[in-house]
Amino acid sequence: MSNEPAEDSATTASPALPVDSNPEYIKVRNFSFNYTPEVRVLKNISMDIPENQVTAFIGPSGCGKTTLLRNFNRMNDLIPGISHEGTIHVNGREIFDPKLEVIALRKRVRMIFQKPNPFPKSIYENVVYSLRIAGKNNKSLLDEIVETSLRGAALWDEVKDRLHESALGLSGGQTQRLSIAHAIANMPEVLLMDEPCSALDPIATAKVEELIAELKSKFTVIIVTHNMQQATRVSDRTAYFYLGEMIEMDDTEEIFRNPKHSRTEKYITGRFG
Amino acid sequence: MNALSSPKVPKTKGRGEPMVWFTGMWLSFGLLMILVLLTIIVKNGLSTFWPSPVLQIELVENSDAKLRGSTTLAGDVKKEQIRTTAGESGEPVPEIQLFTGNREAYNTGFRYVVESDITSREYPKDIIRAERLEYGDMIGYPVRIEFADETRLESTSKEFPEALRRMVKEANERRDKIEHIEKDLIGAINRSMEKIKLNRRGWDKAESIPEKDRLQMDAEQAGLQKEYEKLASEARELRNLQNANRLIYRIPTGDERTVATGSVVDYYYPNRLNIFQRVFRFFARIIHFIFEDPREANTEGGIFPAIFGTFVMTILMSVVVVPFGVLAAIYLREYAKQGPVVRAVRIAVNNLAGVPSIVFGVFGLGFFVYFMGGSIDSLLFSERLPTPTFGTGGVIWASLTLALMTVPVVIVSTEEALVAVPRGVREASLAAGASKWQTIQRIVLPASLPGIITGLILAMARGAGEVAPLMLVGVVKLAPTLPLDTIAPFVHLERKFMHLGFHIYDLGFQSPDSEAAKPMVFATTLLLIGLVIALNAAAIIIRERLRRKYKTGAF
Ligand SMILES: Nc1ncnc2c1ncn2[C@@H]1O[C@H](COP(=O)(O)OP(=O)(O)O)[C@@H](O)[C@H]1O
Numbered sequence: 002m003s004n005e006p007a008e009d010s011a012t013t014a015s016p017a018l019p020v021d022s023n024p025e026y027i028k029v030r031n032f033s034f035n036y037t038p039e040v041r042v043l044k045n046i047s048m049d050i051p052e053n054q055v056t057a058f059i060g061p062s063g064c065g066k067t068t069l070l071r072n073f074n075r076m077n078d079l080i081p082g083i084s085h086e087g088t089i090h091v092n093g094r095e096i097f098d099p100k101l102e103v104i105a106l107r108k109r110v111r112m113i114f115q116k117p118n119p120f121p122k123s124i125y126e127n128v129v130y131s132l133r134i135a136g137k138n139n140k141s142l143l144d145e146i147v148e149t150s151l152r153g154a155a156l157w158d159e160v161k162d163r164l165h166e167s168a169l170g171l172s173g174g175q176t177q178r179l180s181i182a183h184a185i186a187n188m189p190e191v192l193l194m195d196e197p198c199s200a201l202d203p204i205a206t207a208k209v210e211e212l213i214a215e216l217k218s219k220f221t222v223i224i225v226t227h228n229m230q231q232a233t234r235v236s237d238r239t240a241y242f243y244l245g246e247m248i249e250m251d252d253t254e255e256i257f258r259n260p261k262h263s264r265t266e267k268y269i270t271g272r273f274g
Numbered sequence: 275m276n277a278l279s280s281p282k283v284p285k286t287k288g289r290g291e292p293m294v295w296f297t298g299m300w301l302s303f304g305l306l307m308i309l310v311l312l313t314i315i316v317k318n319g320l321s322t323f324w325p326s327p328v329l330q331i332e333l334v335e336n337s338d339a340k341l342r343g344s345t346t347l348a349g350d351v352k353k354e355q356i357r358t359t360a361g362e363s364g365e366p367v368p369e370i371q372l373f374t375g376n377r378e379a380y381n382t383g384f385r386y387v388v389e390s391d392i393t394s395r396e397y398p399k400d401i402i403r404a405e406r407l408e409y410g411d412m413i414g415y416p417v418r419i420e421f422a423d424e425t426r427l428e429s430t431s432k433e434f435p436e437a438l439r440r441m442v443k444e445a446n447e448r449r450d451k452i453e454h455i456e457k458d459l460i461g462a463i464n465r466s467m468e469k470i471k472l473n474r475r476g477w478d479k480a481e482s483i484p485e486k487d488r489l490q491m492d493a494e495q496a497g498l499q500k501e502y503e504k505l506a507s508e509a510r511e512l513r514n515l516q517n518a519n520r521l522i523y524r525i526p527t528g529d530e531r532t533v534a535t536g537s538v539v540d541y542y543y544p545n546r547l548n549i550f551q552r553v554f555r556f557f558a559r560i561i562h563f564i565f566e567d568p569r570e571a572n573t574e575g576g577i578f579p580a581i582f583g584t585f586v587m588t589i590l591m592s593v594v595v596v597p598f599g600v601l602a603a604i605y606l607r608e609y610a611k612q613g614p615v616v617r618a619v620r621i622a623v624n625n626l627a628g629v630p631s632i633v634f635g636v637f638g639l640g641f642f643v644y645f646m647g648g649s650i651d652s653l654l655f656s657e658r659l660p661t662p663t664f665g666t667g668g669v670i671w672a673s674l675t676l677a678l679m680t681v682p683v684v685i686v687s688t689e690e691a692l693v694a695v696p697r698g699v700r701e702a703s704l705a706a707g708a709s710k711w712q713t714i715q716r717i718v719l720p721a722s723l724p725g726i727i728t729g730l731i732l733a734m735a736r737g738a739g740e741v742a743p744l745m746l747v748g749v750v751k752l753a754p755t756l757p758l759d760t761i762a763p764f765v766h767l768e769r770k771f772m773h774l775g776f777h778i779y780d781l782g783f784q785s786p787d788s789e790a791a792k793p794m795v796f797a798t799t800l801l802l803i804g805l806v807i808a809l810n811a812a813a814i815i816i817r818e819r820l821r822r823k824y825k826t827g828a829f
């Protein structure tokens with residue numbers, strides 16, 4: 002582990018974007034993060050994540066991908082003793098601004114966890130959870146949202162006859178798609194997916210991947226993955242992390258065909274990691 | 275091969291074996307003690323209700339057991355034991371204990387008889403056992419009925435059994451009627467009178483009463499008085515009727531005695547019953563015991579008020595202790611910054627469970643009864659002072675005292691349940707934009723409910739059986755009214771109440787004739803255990819349902 006944070010290791014290439022999308026939808030500048038004063042987990046990261054695209058984070062375990070992801074919706078606030086430097090803007094708004102409401106931020110930037118954690122409630126109630134807590138209880142509206150969200154998560158046909166049964170009875174793949182349905186039900190702007198397929202079998206993985214490709218028309222998606230094929234299949238841009246630094250970020254095709262850093266090349270070709 | 279058979283391979287299996295037996299032994303010992311205790315309580319508690327046959331014995335002339343100079347004695351055998359005589363020889367002497375009844379004639383209800391003094395035994399078919407309003411049971415031979423109009427009906431006549439049955443039935447019906455008049459009707463009049471009186475006092479304090487109101491009150495009062503007199507005379511007449519007919523009976527020692535049929539509650543021929551009749555009577559007596567009011571300083575009759583009081587107190591306590599404990603635990607576990615202070619508070623809470631319960635009783639008396647009750651009285655019931663309404667022991671104060679005493683149990687189990695809710699589920703909720711409180715309310719609390727109910731079960735088990743603090747804050751030997759009834763406002767939380775645990779103490783250790791009270795003590799103990807088990811079972815059933823509903827299985 003290097004003692005000094007590397008400087009300006011990020012080089013931001015110009016992305017190929019849909020015409021009206023914002024190339025700096027999430028703008029990270031010189032961002033460093035500590036869990037405890039002794040251990041620096043993220044070192045001086047700067048990057049831009051474009052709107053309505055899928056961005057993949059890759060890198061060996063423990064390099065800080067989850068930590069960065071959890072900063073985007075400030076889930077790390079729950080951990081005592083954290084500190085950070087630098088800024089993160091989401092859609093032009095600084096998220097560490099003391100005046101910003103964390104709850105509103107989390108509604109816009111939705112996190113889907115590595116290990117899906119359905120609530121001990123019915124499938125229906127799981128999907129509409131974020132609406133209920135926002136005080137939306139109109140039955141016909143909720144019914145409609147349940148159907149569109151479950152269809153959006155490619156789960157509708159499998160569960161439409163048992164919406165009111167416990168969500169704990171679903172299979173692993175179904176549960177992960179349920180958390181996606183739950184996440185998109187209240188129309189967020191960004192979906193953060195932390196290794197969403199790590200616990201799924203190949204068929205379920207294929208379904209979720211298909212889903213991600215569709216989701217990007219409506220949402221900005223960031224996906225952490227250890228699976229290089231998955232990154233090439235689903236993402237438009239890819240960022241490679243190593244020991245808390247972002248080594249390189251570029252269009253996915255470019256990074257896999259022509260990595261600029263030798264570390265990146267070693268990692269993606271499987272010689273290291 | 276060589277290595278396998280080498281003696282250096284440690285014999286892992288053989289070593290721990292003696293400890294299995296040793297630890298198991300202690301568990302079995304504990305279980306055995308509990309089993310013995312329960313067996314004693316169940317056996318003695320249930321045998322109280324069993325209508326055993328009545329044995330009649332002839333004694334030798336010089337026996338010490340003779341009653342009223344007679345060598346004949348009858349009663350049901352309570353105990354057979356071997357007593358060692360006093361003195362150096364210390365010979366073992368077999369003896370029996372008879373319940374002889376007829377306390378007013380013998381001045382005792384029990385008699386020990388040395389077996390060698392008995393010359394003959396029989397079970398006379400004609401002997402009768404009657405439960406009376408006074409002096410406990412009668413055991414004797416019916417002789418005749420003397421009616422109010424001086425006519426007589428001898429027990430040898432054919433009509434006698436039917437006549438006796440009818441008279442006891444009529445007397446019981448009349449007794450219910452008298453009770454209805456005196457308790458309900460006259461009680462209602464008394465309450466109206468009290469209201470007018472308080473009204474007057476209120477007027478007196480303020481200014482003189484306007485003429486119109488005074489006249490109206492006078493008229494009302496007079497009307498009530500008249501109604502009262504009418505009812506009172508009706509009750510008096512009925513009471514006289516109760517004493518009009520008399521049953522003459524001969525006690526086994528020979529004398530004839532008299533009892534008004536109005537004071538016979540029930541009677542039967544103990545040596546004529548077949549097994550089905552016995553079983554039927556057994557259950558009927560249990561039902562009576564559970565649903566009737568006590569008589570004769572609680573040593574006879576039922577214990578309904580005590581069951582009801584215990585039940586109401588326990589439920590009230592639960593209603594208070596659960597929100598109190600759960601909210602405290604939520605603060606401690608979810609909101610407070612975990613650190614030395616919180617740890618110290620947690621230790622203090624745990625130690626609160628070790629404070630002797632009488633200390634809570636004293637606190638309850640000082641804080642709840644005198645301070646809170648006194649304040650309520652001076653604010654809301656000042657017209658009744660100096661008679662206290664809330665400023666004296668009552669079921670509400672007893673429940674609050676017990677709630678305070680048992681709240682650590684609920685806090686500890688709730689905290690454990692809260693910790694067991696996986697972090698992932700909480701994060702999923704927070705990530706959905708829920709606030710901390712929304713997460714607690716919608717996710718954490720429902721998932722912790724089974725654990726919270728476990729805490730409630732423990733609290734109930736501790737609270738329902740507690741006696742010492744209750745004696746200071748509202749339990750009484752005999753409460754004239756129940757804390758819930760049909761008179762508005764239906765719930766009378768300020769009332770004093772009866773309690774099974776206190777009942778046991780009072781009967782067993784405060785009554786003048788503890789031997790006579792013993793069956794009641796066992797029966798009451800059995801019921802208290804039964805009630806605690808029933809309340810716990812209810813809570814466990816609810817908990818299992820919730821567990822199945824949430825299927826978290828993390829508790
Ligand atoms: N809650 C935490 N407290 C302290 N250190 C943590 C915490 N979570 C993660 N870390 C540390 O931060 C580093 C980065 O972890 P993480 O972001 O989970 O990596 P990745 O997701 O890339 O595998 C690791 O060294 C890990 O041990």
Ligand SMILES: [Mg+2]
Pocket residue numbers: 066067068195
């Ligand atoms: Mg991770």
